[in-house]
Amino acid sequence: MCIPNPDGRGRALLIGGGIANFTDVAATFKGIIQALREQAEAIKAAQLRLFVRRGGPNYQTGLAAMKAIGSELDIPVEVYGPETSMTQICAKAIEYIKSAA
Secondary structure, three states, X not given: OOOOOOOOOOEEEEEEEEEOOOOOHHHHXXXXXXXXXXXXXXXXXXXXXXXXXXXXXOHHHHHHHHHHHHHHHOOOEXXXXXXXXXXXXXXXXXXXXXXXX
């Protein structure tokens, strides 16, 4: 998933997309959560902050699960629903990267 960053700068990972019509968002996040558990130490070493944005069926449950895994693994995770645009999320990620420099 990622490797430690030799320059010491923070990294951002955007997990998101449009507003699903039929996709169960909570179900799709289960695989991502498994990967986060497997790569937790590498994520921390890389100073990776996750920005999650999703909408659609069961999105509230999915976003709550992503927030919970961040707390469980001590990884910074910011979650947003469909009320926040991807443009805004990208701006937040860029802001984080610049501030972590």
